[in-house]
Amino acid sequence: MHIMSAMSAIPAIHVAIVGAGPSGFYAAEALLRSGLSVRVDMIERLPTPFGLVRSGVAPDHPKLKQAILVYDRIARTPGFNFFGNVQVGRDITVAELRATHHAVVFACGAETDRRMGVPGEDLPRSHTATEFVGWFNGHPDYRDRTFDLSQETVAIVGQGNVAADVCRILAKPVDELRSTDIAEHAFDALARSQVREIHVIGRRGPVQAKFTTKELRELGEIAGCATLADAADLVLNAESETELMDRNNLNGLGNIALFRAFAVRKPEVGQRAIRFRFHLNPMALVGDGQVEKLILTRTRLEGPPFAQVARATDEPVELDCGLVFRSIGYRSVPIPGLPFDDTLGTVPHTGGRVLAGAVTLPGLYVSGWLKRGPTGIIGTNRADSVETVESLLADLSKGCDQEKRGAETVGELLERRGVRVFDYQNWSMLDTAEISRGKPKGKPREKFTRIDEMLAASAGRGNEAGRSFGSALALASQWKGSSHPNTPVETMDTMAEEASDADSIAVRPESQISIKTGASPNRQEIERRREIVRQLFNDFWVSAEDKPGTFAERLNRAEGHINEQLAARGETWQLDAASRKQLGLPPSKTV
Ligand SMILES: Cc1cc2nc3c(=O)[nH]c(=O)nc-3n(C[C@H](O)[C@H](O)[C@H](O)COP(=O)(O)OP(=O)(O)OC[C@H]3O[C@@H](n4cnc5c(N)ncnc54)[C@H](O)[C@@H]3O)c2cc1C
Numbered sequence: 001m002h003i004m005s006a007m008s009a010i011p012a013i014h015v016a017i018v019g020a021g022p023s024g025f026y027a028a029e030a031l032l033r034s035g036l037s038v039r040v041d042m043i044e045r046l047p048t049p050f051g052l053v054r055s056g057v058a059p060d061h062p063k064l065k066q067a068i069l070v071y072d073r074i075a076r077t078p079g080f081n082f083f084g085n086v087q088v089g090r091d092i093t094v095a096e097l098r099a100t101h102h103a104v105v106f107a108c109g110a111e112t113d114r115r116m117g118v119p120g121e122d123l124p125r126s127h128t129a130t131e132f133v134g135w136f137n138g139h140p141d142y143r144d145r146t147f148d149l150s151q152e153t154v155a156i157v158g159q160g161n162v163a164a165d166v167c168r169i170l171a172k173p174v175d176e177l178r179s180t181d182i183a184e185h186a187f188d189a190l191a192r193s194q195v196r197e198i199h200v201i202g203r204r205g206p207v208q209a210k211f212t213t214k215e216l217r218e219l220g221e222i223a224g225c226a227t228l229a230d231a232a233d234l235v236l237n238a239e240s241e242t243e244l245m246d247r248n249n250l251n252g253l254g255n256i257a258l259f260r261a262f263a264v265r266k267p268e269v270g271q272r273a274i275r276f277r278f279h280l281n282p283m284a285l286v287g288d289g290q291v292e293k294l295i296l297t298r299t300r301l302e303g304p305p306f307a308q309v310a311r312a313t314d315e316p317v318e319l320d321c322g323l324v325f326r327s328i329g330y331r332s333v334p335i336p337g338l339p340f341d342d343t344l345g346t347v348p349h350t351g352g353r354v355l356a357g358a359v360t361l362p363g364l365y366v367s368g369w370l371k372r373g374p375t376g377i378i379g380t381n382r383a384d385s386v387e388t389v390e391s392l393l394a395d396l397s398k399g400c401d402q403e404k405r406g407a408e409t410v411g412e413l414l415e416r417r418g419v420r421v422f423d424y425q426n427w428s429m430l431d432t433a434e435i436s437r438g439k440p441k442g443k444p445r446e447k448f449t450r451i452d453e454m455l456a457a458s459a460g461r462g463n464e465a466g467r468s469f470g471s472a473l474a475l476a477s478q479w480k481g482s483s484h485p486n487t488p489v490e491t492m493d494t495m496a497e498e499a500s501d502a503d504s505i506a507v508r509p510e511s512q513i514s515i516k517t518g519a520s521p522n523r524q525e526i527e528r529r530r531e532i533v534r535q536l537f538n539d540f541w542v543s544a545e546d547k548p549g550t551f552a553e554r555l556n557r558a559e560g561h562i563n564e565q566l567a568a569r570g571e572t573w574q575l576d577a578a579s580r581k582q583l584g585l586p587p588s589k590t591v
């Protein structure tokens with residue numbers, strides 16, 4: 001093969017990926033599936049992987065977090081290393097990664113926020129959605145933020161899906177958040193919330209609102225909350241009508257239908273209310289030492305269909321409110337040693353190759369929100385990362401004969417600097433600990449929200465082979481009644497009691513599906529079997545997600561599927577019926 005011949009002189013290509021969010025994992029997947037001999041070192045500043053899937057996606061949207069199943073599988077592929085708790089630009093430099101790896105992919109997302117650029121923006125009680133979302137999702141950077149939820153009236157500036165998440169978390173009855181993975185400190189604060197009225201403010205009109213219809217509909221279905229719009233705001237100009245008539249604009253049509261339904265709703269006494277407000281541009285936040293009022297100006301739309309902009313009129317509008325969240329988009333943070341376009345807030349690139357002016361910088365690549373800006377859902381990052389990896393592999397195919405040591409050199413360097421690296425086994429232990437902490441409360445997990453606690457939670461990990469493979473079968477009866485792989489289940493303390501010569505396989509340590517292997521095979525063989533079972537399980541589980549049956553029934557079917565597939569492959573180490581019996585678990589039909 002083309003690339004192979006160019007690299008035939010070296011045993012493996014070493015690629016560093018900076019950032020463990022969706023774009024980082026999809027880049028890793030594309031590299032590990034390339035058929036080449038690749039080692040991927042994923043470097044993440046937090047001890048925990050998964051980026052915004054862990055710390056952005058709302059706690060009441062657990063299904064959307066299932067992407068983690070895929071990322072977990074990628075992380076367990078041979079050739080993948082996780083260096084958690086390592087920040088590029090602080091603990092290791094771009095130049096060092098360039099020297100130790102054949103290529104470096106930056107997938108650092110967009111960790112800060114845009115500013116409105118109006119007076120009073122930094123007053124107390126004015127916050128960003130970034131902070132609030134990070135806070136309720138247990139991101140350690142935002143652990144100690146406080147929000148004055150004793151205020152009755154809140155304004156959210158911006159009408160995108162992040163604004164919808166912020167609004168929903170503020171408006172929902174707190175009991176509906178109780179069994180989610182919301183951070184404990186946020187749940188406690190929200191339980192005392194006095195918020196009654198939430199104004200969600202757009203500078204343009206209802207047709208231009210960026211909510212997806214599904215998210216908007218959800219806001220209209222919150223128990224005990226009236227979702228309202230003003231009919232006068234829904235009168236459309238000719239350009240907006242043209243936008244609506246575009247056959248591709250199904251989202252606009254869906255949204256306007258919902259806004260029209262909200263316009264005829266009446267608030268009931270004692271209910272919370274969400275009020276959608278349009279054509280209003282923020283001008284200032286004012287108050288005596290803290291936010292008391294938002295000053296807005298009415299706007300009118302100008303420009304052709306799909307390119308209409310909000311032009312300020314001289315009509316002021318005042319809104320009394322004690323808490324303001326701006327949700328007007330995220331923004332990437334420059335990384336020392338890497339070019340950054342300050343206007344766009346992204347790293348300049350062509351096809352994912354990092355540019356310094358008009359020149360591409362060999363060996364440096366970018367992917368995800370850092371590459372294209374802070375838009376797009378989780379899946380959007382897959383094609384984006386595939387494009388970047390295609391560029392990377394095409395470049396390597398032109399010449400790559402210098403041997404590099406990748407993880408080995410990075411590990412030595414970090415050790416010399418006293419950086420405590422959190423590897424994937426550490427994460428697996430932390431994950432298991434979070435799930436155990438959540439269980440008594442009926443939550444899928446109780447997140448650790450401070451870095452020192454995260455490091456401490458996996459401090460006692462041993463290094464013996466097989467130690468993290470989990471113990472024998474511990475599944476169906478414990479999962480009974482659960483509806484989601486990440487829902488809490490009775491767990492065996494598998495890590496602690498595991499013998500170092502364990503011969504069992506944990507498909508996903510956090511889910512406690514384990515399969516006894518029979519006679520003790522060697523470490524490499526255990527690893528091979530574990531990977532096969534995990535893949536069979538994950539493929540089946542994702543494709544069977546919408547099929548009927550209780551969780552236990554679906555799990556039984558998964559076991560059956562795994563056994564069938566193993567038999568078809570001629571593997572002789574299928575699920576062990578004797579062990580099931582011994583453990584008092586129901587027999588698996590196909591064993
Ligand atoms: C609040 C919110 C909710 C969302 N909800 C959904 C949803 O429900 N469904 C959906 O499909 N999409 C959702 N999205 C969009 C989705 O999360 C993004 O498309 C996706 O996360 C972007 O992936 P990324 O890998 O580019 O960035 P990120 O997910 O942000 O990952 C970047 C990673 O890089 C790490 N990092 C940053 N700097 C460094 C450094 N210097 N060194 C080492 N590591 C570093 C960060 O810690 C982070 O883990 C949401 C987005 C937000 C903001």
Ligand SMILES: NC(=O)c1ccc[n+]([C@@H]2O[C@H](COP(=O)([O-])OP(=O)(O)OC[C@H]3O[C@@H](n4cnc5c(N)ncnc54)[C@H](OP(=O)(O)O)[C@@H]3O)[C@@H](O)[C@H]2O)c1
Nearest residue numbers: 158159160161162163203204210327328329330374375376
């Ligand atoms: N459930 C989900 O699938 C989910 C959940 C959360 C996030 N996401 C995705 O994550 C991405 C980011 O979402 P987001 O909500 O942060 O961004 P977004 O969709 O781009 O929305 C940003 C909002 O802020 C407004 N805005 C921007 N600058 C402004 C200013 N200076 N003054 C007033 N308003 C301003 C925009 O209005 P204009 O249109 O006028 O610019 C828009 O209404 C999106 O692709 C989103 O779909 C998905």
